[in-house]
Amino acid sequence: MPPLEWIAIPAAAAYGAAACSLLPRAVYRLSVEPGEPWRGSCPRGHPLGGGVRGLLGPATCAGCAGTQEPEGAYGRGRGALALLGALACAGLAAAAGLRPELAVWLLAVPVALLLAAVDHAVMRLPDLLTLPLAGGTAVLLGGAALLPGAGGSWGRALLGGLALAGAFFVLFLISPRAVAFGDVKLALSVGVALGWYGWGVLFAGAFLGFLAAAGYGLTLVATGRARRNSALAFGPFMVLGAMAGVALGALAV
Secondary structure: OOHHHHHHHHHHHHHHHHHHOOOHHHHHHHOOOOOOOOOOEOOOOOEOOOHHHHHOOOOEOHHHOOOOOHHHEOOOOHHHHHHHHHHHHHHHHHHHOOOOHHHHHHHHHHHHHHHHHHHHHHOOOOHHHHHHHHHHHHHHHHHHHOOOOOOOOHHHHHHHHHHHHHHHHHHHHHOOOOOOHHHHHHHHHHHHHHHOOOHHHHHHHHHHHHHHHHHHHHHHHHOOOOOOOOOOOOHHHHHHHHHHHHHHHHHHO
């Protein structure tokens, strides 16, 4: 591995940790039931503000700092999200090297983990995130395809997004309880990313997502924490399968 690629791995890990440590406030604000507005205040009613500062950052409130709440905290998960972001970005950097598409994967990781966290919390994938992620991934991969050293195909990536979203739409029609419409929209992004490296990668990434979800569901049932007909947030496993599939595809190029 060239020296620059060795440097890229810890740099990507540092970026992933820093970027994903800013997600807890967004997770809190977006984790609402369908039909409810995004949260604009902490649990005690203090406004969180607007703009980027009101959306990104740790889940703490300056107005609550003098109360019994430790440091004004109203949410958890900053350390876990930072660790996941660091591992995901480092793994993708190690697999893709310095290819142009690496920048796309690194930009997509925080959004994907934010989606996974919100879906895990309230079983919802907001359009505010799924649709821009799909469009942004497609556009940025189109730019990456124009640069020397790109490891995939932009046309195949677009077809992959349509194919996987179409497959999930069929599953949604068959069983809306198992596959929600938010999963269909997330499948656009997942399909674009996996399709970039080939149809085999698309199949492998999608399969890994289903396999991880099945294993998690069986574990919950076996330990008595869920029933066989309990609903399961599928977004986190789609994200996991996509990252694993992209890493495997990049290694195979």
